[in-house]
Amino acid sequence: MSDWFWIIPFFPLAGFLVLGLVGRRLPVAAVSLTACGSVALSFVTALFSWQALLRQPDEARFFSQRLFTWIAAGNFQADFSFGLNPLSMVMVLVITGVGLLIHIYSTGYMHGDPGYPRFFAYLNLFLFAMLTLVMAENYLLLFVGWEGVGLCSYLLIGFWFEKPAAASAGKKAFLVNRIGDAAFLLGLFLLFYQFGTLDFRGIEHALHSEPLHFPVETGQIGTLTLTALLLFVGAVGKSAQIPLYVWLPDAMEGPTPVSALIHAATMVTAGIYLVVRSSALFTRAPLAMETVAVVGMLTAVFAATIGLVQRDIKRVLAYSTVSQLGYMFAAVGVGAFVGGMFHLVTHAFFKALLFLGAGSVIHGLHGEQDLFHMGNLRKQMPRTFAVMLVGMLAIAGVPGLSGFFSKDEILWKLFSSGHTWLWIAGLAGAAMTAFYTARLILLAFGSRPHGEEAHGHAAHESPAVMVVPLVILALLSIAAGWIGLPAWLGTNHLEEFLSPALAVHAEGAHGAGSHSTEIAAAALSSGIALLGIGAALLFYFYRRLDPDALAGRFPFLYRLLRNKYWVDELYRGVFVQPCLWISRRVFWLYWDQEVIDGLVNGTGRILAGAGNILRRLQSGSVRDYAAWLCAGALTVLLYLLIV
Amino acid sequence: MKIPYLLALLTYLPAAGGILVLLVNGAQEKVIRWFAFLLSAAVFVLSLLLVASYPLPAAGYVLEETLGWLQVPQLGITHHMGVDGVNLFLVLLTTFLTPIAILSSFTAVHRKVQSYYALLLFLETGMLGVFLALDLVLFYLFWEVTLVPMYLLIGIWGGERRIYAAVKFILYTMVGSLLMLVAILYLHLQTGTGSFDLLRIAGQLSSGAAALTRTQELWLFLAFFVAFAIKVPLFPFHTWLPDAHVEAPTAGSILLAGVLLKMGAYGILRFCLPLFPHASTAFAPLISLLAVIGIIYGALVALVQTDMKKLIAYSSVSHLGFVVLGIFSFSLQGLQGASYQMLNHGISTGALFLIVGILYERRHTRRIEEFGGIARSMPHYAAATLIIALSSIGLPGLNGFVGEFLILLGSFAKNSALTAVAVTGVFFSAAYLLWMYQRVYFGPLTRDENRQLADLDRREWACLIPLILMAVWMGIYSQPFLQRMEGASRNILHPIQSNQLVAREASPDFRPAASPKPAAGESRIAPEPRSFPHE
Amino acid sequence: MTVPIIYYLGLSALLFALGSVGLLLKRNLLVQFMCVELMLNAANLAFVAFSQGRADGSVIVFIVMAVAAAEAGVGLALVVVLFRNRNSLDSEDFRLMKG
Amino acid sequence: MEFILFLIFSFICIAAVLNMLFQKESVYCALSLVVCMASLACLYLLLQAPFAAAIQIIIYAGAVMVLFLFVIMLLDPRSDSGSGRPRRMLFLATVLGISLFAALAVFLSRSQSFLNSGHPKPAAGQIGAVEVGLALFHRYLIPLEAVGILILMATLGAVLLAKKKI
Structure with a gap:
């Protein structure tokens, strides 16, 4: 099975082609069958190749299959070749697994939508692009997947293209990603001119075998650091970190399964995958690692604060995703590559769960997304409530569930690697995460205060085809924690599996401190989580404290958070408007019309003017002509005399 | 099988067809349309033969033809044509786009149909002649021949301000080409070879037999370059393009954007670089700067256009800015990327104009705010447009990306800030x-x-499908094209690199000094990374 | 003693100059014609003055006169036509050629 | 003696021309031109060119000027109604006249050197009809024929112009 692994991406591609070309004419059942079937096939192949990979000896634990030469010009060579190493194996499993569940879920969610086949065609195309990204053997093919996912997110966000908001959100997502991609391209060029190739292993090998040529650039921005930073900017664009996060909250315009798949589980994690995959490069650029950590933690806290006051259920989850991604980048920034990946996996499960749960709530309420219009859904949608509760507890970091283990590992690594400030910020972020997720559950499912009428009563439980994936995801959110137990509890299977793929001395950042401090830190973080949940209960369940009163006391702060720090307006004012104004007024109307065309038409007018002057000579009076005649004769005479 | 005088036949067949179209009585429009289309399709098949007979590892000129009987011995003008990596695919692009242009104007044109198709066929001959000619005067002749039909196409079948646009188009190009004529004559006299043949002149120059002084070369380069820069259009000379495109009929703007703009870039590749290497390197930084300005400027102005065709016209300014940047990066990747991008631009912009034409036929307006929600009433059309728009944006996996990536890669070594x-x-x-x-x-x-x-009908699909297929094919499997171009690109670069004008392509400053060849990884790694670039 | 030729030439130059001035000043077509005739005579005088001992001068004079006669004939016919057309002889009235 | 005659005749001639210029009535212009031509004829006599003088009187004064008078009488134009020459034209004309005269004088005087050189002075003698006839039919035959045709054309033209009603 190991030599057929490269088939995995082509199943969704086949699905896309079938649905894209003939999807319209197929019955609904056939459409959902092909869509889910293709993903299921690739998931099964992924499982088999995972087994085959486990059987490989440690140092040769990778497959590689070159299909054909894509671009070759002079000494530049980029092949269309797929490969699997432990890191990409984990990603493939997550993508195909969660992808399959979401496909099944969306057959229910999108039922009856006129664009049903088109939706699944795009979803399959997305999976193909994501799998290409993850299984690419060189940066260029990764870039193909990279932009492919950007395209699919554009198509899927703008799926209901009649809604102007959805269309412009799609465009915004693509353009912001494109900014990141421009930096990514520059990083690629730098890579090529340093290593002569863009293949991952070629570069890793050059880095390992010639440490003296690629010294660790501590403190100064060498070319290695510059390359790393450029790649990171690309990752920031794709994984919605500061400052390029603005597209993710707007991306909620798309259907909920899309938000679950693309904007929670898979696409946004591409940035982290990129950084982890080029860990050999990053570890040689400590400055770049520092920036990654700081930007990550900054985003985590920043997004969490905004999440506190959002009204739209999906916007809350969107900001929570940005925040959790921030955690992953922080982990990777301090060298805890495995920690980052672990959180990525667990986050994929519980965030997909939360999104799909929110989707079923919206589905039940026929499109209602505002939290304050929901209420006491507990009785109408018991199963969704139960599942969402599990998701909430997981993300909050309640001990025992997967969220606790992965987040705790990150916080521990932050603490143990000496980044105390980052650790404290991390704790604050964790508290806020617990608070806003609990707030979401309480507002949506809890009973409304003093008879405030919420049309919760019309809600109906989602069909089985939606609930089953939810249950599976819930189980995963609970169980996923066991694959990466901290040292004091058990062996970290994920670490063993991933270590050959990561840069050898990544584990150096294991940090001091015995098990006891680690346990103390874990206790502290779970305490923080419970504190957050308690606060939310106080606000929205026992109503001891009145959220509006609190908002009243800090009006400016509340408005600041409410309007998302006016970042969108800031970007629009600083970048978009002036750019449009300049290109219209200065470039087009002034430079093109006035200056260049002015010059061209000007010469035309000058010639016409000269023509006019000469025309006046033909005055029509005979005597004038005689006069000119004499003058002419005279000049000839004078000329003869003089010469 | 070797067809004698294939190139001459290829060039003059459309003209013969054009004359035939003129002879037929104008009433039977249907016959004329189909005749013109089938003829241009036949020419396309003929050009496929040309590609088939093109041996792969070709370095120099593969197929050269000299019509003995058609020459002016006293002046040294010979009917000398030749094909190499650079113009092979441009010829193919011309013969590929013309039938599509003709097919697209079946329903668009109802006035004076006979002369319309005759002009299109004459235009095709002019274009093919420009790409194939190796004799300077022959090149100049065909260069002018392309102007006349284009002028008439814009002038007669154009939009409201067609006269102004047509006249502006002619004046711009004419001014440039007059400069070029002067340069050709001066060059002819200066090299004293008594012939206008490019190869002989280039031979003389490179062998030093008739060396030009530095200032002479400078001025000659400028004369040639301005003529081509106007045609490309490079930044300051571009204002004729939006007017000409907006007013031209659909088929006219397809060919104008698809092929005529490439004549400028091709001219630079064929004449400026080989004949005047010193001047080219001297001017390279300035021209690259202009090219980059053109890229940004074209894109920004396109952003604020209200007329779709003008938007695409400015996008052509931006895309061709890339091509010029690639040419003047003097790196093999840059050159390969530039000639590849020329093909891409021909396909994607030609298709874009086709799409605007289709919409114009239905609504008779090109203003963007007149439309909204077309995807609902014309889903297939919206899907086709999206694919082509993405190829024009340069989405990896489609053709635009390969060209742009190579160009940027090539020019990065030379000037990373500009890139x-x-x-x-x-x-x-x-x-x-x-x-x-x-x-x-x-x-x-x-x-x-x-x-x-109404959504796309069969005829419109027939126009769009080949373009979309080419866009996808050139995006995924670019090898057949790049391999055939490599020989010619090396030839063009040779004079520039040989006299150490470009610092021996020494490793750009990023690479730490002592850099032994990266050790060969185990077999399983993707093909052993190539030794470091040091042609 | 014979009169030195320069005087004749001077006279001829003067007559020629006066003729051209008359041509410019006079508005009447006929008078302008006469001035032209006068200029021709000035030329004749110069010819004769130069060829004192030889016959050439007179031959040239003879030919010039023939030409002048022909020119006068046609000119006057034209003037008659013009007059019939515009019944005025003032050269200012004939401005059709105005550009 | 000869010189005095020259002065007298040239004076008469210039006076006639000036009169012609400043005369209002075109008839008087014509007459003053006749006087001028007569004085020129006398000057030709002074220059020993009796044949020239004869044709001058016969053709010019006799035929051409009579034709002029005839046309003036026929058309009877009103007096030169010049409403005062525009200032600009007057000034321009005089300037042109003076500079023309100066240029011609200098030009002719400069040709003086041409005269003295070469060309031996032939024997002085009257240039009567015999010498002119000989010269006409020997050295100037072609111009003679040409002039003949020219005059024929002129007469045809004149007849056509005057006849056709335009």
């Missing part, structure tokens, strides 16, 4: 196209005229 600015062009091109796409295709169906627009 960093050029890369933002990639972002802007996505911005204006997607914004246009959103305003036209997405959004609610506000106007009721847009409600019952």
